[in-house]
Amino acid sequence: MHIVVCIKQVPDTKIIKINPKTNTLDRRSAPAILNPYDAHAVQEAVKIKGKTGGTISVLSMGPPQATAIIKKSIEIGADRGYLITDRAFAGADTLATSYALSKALERIGKELPVDMVICGKHAIDGDTGQVGPGIARRMDIPPVTNVIEVAEVNQEEKTVLIKRKLSNGYELIQSELPCLLTVEKEINQIEYSPMLNMIKAARYEPTIWAVSDLENVDRTQLGLKGSPTIVGKMFTPPRPEGGKRLEGSPDEQVKQLMDVLMEKKDLFTIQPSK
Amino acid sequence: MDFRDYKGVWVFIEQKDEVVASVSLELLGAGRKLADKRGVELAGILIGENVKHLTKTIFEYGADTVYVYDQPIFKHYRTETYMKALLECTEKYKPEIILFGATSTGKDLASAVATDMPTGLTADTTELDVEEETGLLLASRPAFGGNIMATILCKKYRPQMATVRSKVMKALTPQTGRTGKIIEETISLKEEDIRTKVLEIVKETVKKVRIDEADIIVAGGKGLGSFEGFQLIHQLAETLGGAVGASRDVVEAGWIEHAHQVGQTGVTVTPKIYFAIGISGAIQHIVGMKNSGLIIAINKDKEAPIFQACHFGIVGDAFEIVPILIEQFQMALSREKVSNNSKG
Ligand SMILES: Cc1cc2nc3c(=O)[nH]c(=O)nc-3n(C[C@H](O)[C@H](O)[C@H](O)COP(=O)(O)OP(=O)(O)OC[C@H]3O[C@@H](n4cnc5c(N)ncnc54)[C@H](O)[C@@H]3O)c2cc1C
Ligand SMILES: Cc1cc2nc3c(=O)[nH]c(=O)nc-3n(C[C@H](O)[C@H](O)[C@H](O)COP(=O)(O)OP(=O)(O)OC[C@H]3O[C@@H](n4cnc5c(N)ncnc54)[C@H](O)[C@@H]3O)c2cc1C
Known part of the structure; x- marks a missing residue:
């Protein structure tokens, strides 16, 4: 079983702060981290490998500093890491991103055939959730999105049983291998990394590829050039008009508010008294 | 082309x-x-x-x-x-x-x-x-x-x-x-x-929180100070028969689950009445609730951006205002009950 997990480096929006007065982003405060959903994707690969054995590779497209998230993935339990980094990838939208990643997957697959690709449900910065299904289409393997459990992997039959989240429950899907999954956070808990992994990670040197290391690449499909979507204007959404300020003592203010609320009293469930 | x-x-x-x-x-x-x-x-x-x-x-x-x-x-x-x-x-x-x-x-x-x-x-x-x-x-x-x-x-x-x-x-x-x-x-x-088959669809029996379906939402923010303070929001929601909403900071503090988060990375809601209590009104929050029918804000900072996004605003301490509101509302409701009963 060879599982490849696609991982993205993102700024930590938990730490990033917005100044509520000016509504501007304080970028200095945002360290780069492994996209949280992708951490769960790596963890899931580790879980699957625990049952089936095999190899876990992680793949990222990003700046050279993205080696940090590859090391992080090795800590969680990945075996190999690949980083594709090149000026030519810059400015990619999701279509160009899935193209570049699928080309790298092609090369990884030549070294060791890929049985499963796992992505996060979405990246917390770009937040489109479009890259995973895009890669699946380019590799022509079935995508299963919003996965909350990988219930069974049958290596003989080359099938996998998956629970996909729905708004009011889940569906149980059987898919052929290879396939691509995108995972929800609830699929697993990130476990403490064994000391051995930490040591391995500290010394690990990922494989780094530029465009020229990939085969049959149509450069017009990469980066900004290969992106059909472009970011047009950026604007601050107009704030809605400020409303009426209620005046007076707390009691008086509440009284005025009550008048407003009681105009809508049909909304409130008035229990019949016993 | x-x-x-x-x-x-x-x-x-x-x-x-x-x-x-x-x-x-x-x-x-x-x-x-x-x-x-x-x-x-x-x-x-x-x-x-x-x-x-x-x-x-x-x-x-x-x-x-x-x-x-x-x-x-x-x-x-x-x-x-x-x-x-x-x-x-x-x-x-x-x-x-x-x-x-x-x-x-x-x-x-x-x-x-x-x-x-x-x-x-x-x-x-x-x-x-x-x-x-x-x-x-x-x-x-x-x-x-x-x-x-x-x-x-x-x-x-x-x-x-x-x-x-x-x-x-x-x-x-x-x-x-x-x-x-x-x-x-x-x-x-x-x-x-076809390489995928849907074998079974399992509907959840326990109804999940769906704040996007509520007519009334009482949402609380970091201004409630603590998990205990946030219970005030639950009390008001219960009194009004509404659902509880929250800002992201509240969810991150662990005072309530993510299903209650309103905003860009939470749920978009359009209730008939939306209370924003102790919520500063960051744009990520506003985008999730700005289409609500009636928006009422309670915040002790008169400069808070939430006042630009509400229909009615009260500048004051939530711990002072909300208990009065609960009391007044309960009184009003019991008056309604009495008049309803006497009608029929
Ligand atoms: C303001 C703005 C708006 C944008 N809007 C759009 C838009 O509407 N449509 C559009 O097509 N593009 C858009 N983009 C571009 C988009 O953000 C980038 O293409 C980004 O590289 C990938 O999209 P994502 O972050 O949404 O990834 P997602 O699709 O949310 O990521 C899902 C998963 O794919 C994998 N993955 C994603 N990126 C990588 C990577 N670099 N390396 C390895 N694995 C990865 C990870 O497993 C991740 O969890 C926008 C960019 C900006 C700046
Ligand atoms: C990528 C990204 C996505 C985000 N998505 C979301 C999202 O989906 N939803 C969301 O809500 N936020 C989101 N945020 C976070 C957002 O920017 C704000 O940080 C957050 O909404 C602030 O929460 P708050 O209003 O509860 O807290 P604060 O900003 O800390 O505001 C607390 C308010 O309470 C008031 N207060 C204090 N004490 C009292 C009292 N006793 N009585 C009355 N008022 C009091 C204060 O005056 C203050 O205005 C996102 C941020 C980023 C970067």
């Missing part, structure tokens, strides 16, 4: 258990505006098994045409099958714009289809417009950080595609008896060739 070959606005109609998803009805409303501005048709594309009768609803909500794929192979949503139908239909009729709900199904399908076409796909759109002359779709979405909106354009490819968040567009009032053209299509797909 000759853009003149591409005409009309399409909405992918999501359906489950014989009903059209509300986001699809909202998109028909939004699509109608775009189509009218361009002077083109609005069409729905409906895929499923035993779904033909849904065309009635789709026409009543504004579509001129519905393309229907009604075959057993479409019983359950699967990317592989639905994608094939949509690609085939698009190839044949060439729409200029296709809109999808930004639901798990809509996103999954749109991402796959856009890759094969290939074309650009704007994600999680919250504002839509079109250039009358060129037909260029102006799809805006909150950009990273969310305090800024970015308009995403797809100038060189057709059709232009976007997924659109639910509860931000408005459905038209349905016109009973309004009809249109039904175009039935079939696709030759063999079950053996």
Whole structure:
């Protein structure tokens, strides 16, 4: 079983702060981290490998500093890491991103055939959730999105049983291998990394590829050039008009508010008294 | 690619258990505006098994045409099958714009289809417009950080595609008896060739929190100070018979689960009444609740941005105001009860 997990480096929006007065982003405060959903994707690969054995590779497209998230993935339990980094990838939208990643997957697959690709449900910065299904289409393997459990992997039959989240429950899907999954956070808990992994990670040197290391690449499909979507204007959404300020003592203010609320009293469930 | 070959606005109609998803009805409303501005048709594309009768609803909500794929192979949503139908239909009729709900199904399908076409796909759109002359779709979405909106354009490819968040567009009032053209299509797909199978659909028995369905939401922010302080929000919600909402900071502090989070990375809500208590009013929060019917803000900082986004604002301490409100409301309700009883 060879599982490849696609991982993205993102700024930590938990730490990033917005100044509520000016509504501007304080970028200095945002360290780069492994996209949280992708951490769960790596963890899931580790879980699957625990049952089936095999190899876990992680793949990222990003700046050279993205080696940090590859090391992080090795800590969680990945075996190999690949980083594709090149000026030519810059400015990619999701279509160009899935193209570049699928080309790298092609090369990884030549070294060791890929049985499963796992992505996060979405990246917390770009937040489109479009890259995973895009890669699946380019590799022509079935995508299963919003996965909350990988219930069974049958290596003989080359099938996998998956629970996909729905708004009011889940569906149980059987898919052929290879396939691509995108995972929800609830699929697993990130476990403490064994000391051995930490040591391995500290010394690990990922494989780094530029465009020229990939085969049959149509450069017009990469980066900004290969992106059909472009970011047009950026604007601050107009704030809605400020409303009426209620005046007076707390009691008086509440009284005025009550008048407003009681105009809508049909909304409130008035229990019949016993 | 000759853009003149591409005409009309399409909405992918999501359906489950014989009903059209509300986001699809909202998109028909939004699509109608775009189509009218361009002077083109609005069409729905409906895929499923035993779904033909849904065309009635789709026409009543504004579509001129519905393309229907009604075959057993479409019983359950699967990317592989639905994608094939949509690609085939698009190839044949060439729409200029296709809109999808930004639901798990809509996103999954749109991402796959856009890759094969290939074309650009704007994600999680919250504002839509079109250039009358060129037909260029102006799809805006909150950009990273969310305090800024970015308009995403797809100038060189057709059709232009976007997924659109639910509860931000408005459905038209349905016109009973309004009809249109039904175009039935079939696709030759063999079950053996499909690599995924839906074995079972399991509905959750415990009802999950769905704050997007509530008429009244009482939302609390970091200003409540602590988990214990936040219980005040639950009390007011209970008194008013409403649901509890929260800012992201509250969710991150662990005072309540993520299902209650309102905003860009939470749920978009449009209740009839929305209380924002101890919430500063960051834009990421506002985008999730600004379309509420009546917005009431309580905050002790008179400069808090939330006051720019509410209908009625009280500058004061939540721990002073809210208990009075609960008391007053309970009194008012019991008066109502008495008068209701004496009536009948
Ligand atoms: C303001 C703004 C708006 C944008 N809007 C759009 C838009 O509407 N449509 C559009 O097509 N593009 C858009 N983009 C571009 C988009 O953010 C980038 O293409 C980004 O590289 C990938 O998209 P994502 O972050 O949304 O990833 P997602 O699709 O959310 O990521 C899902 C998963 O894919 C994998 N993955 C994603 N990126 C990588 C990577 N670099 N390396 C390895 N694995 C990865 C990870 O497993 C991740 O969990 C926008 C960019 C900006 C700045
Ligand atoms: C990418 C990204 C996505 C985000 N998505 C979301 C999202 O979906 N939803 C969301 O809500 N936020 C989101 N945020 C976070 C957002 O920017 C704000 O940080 C957050 O909304 C602030 O929460 P708050 O208003 O509860 O807290 P604060 O900003 O700390 O505000 C607390 C308020 O309480 C008031 N207060 C204090 N004590 C009292 C009292 N006793 N009585 C009355 N008022 C009092 C204060 O005056 C203050 O205005 C996102 C941020 C980023 C970067």
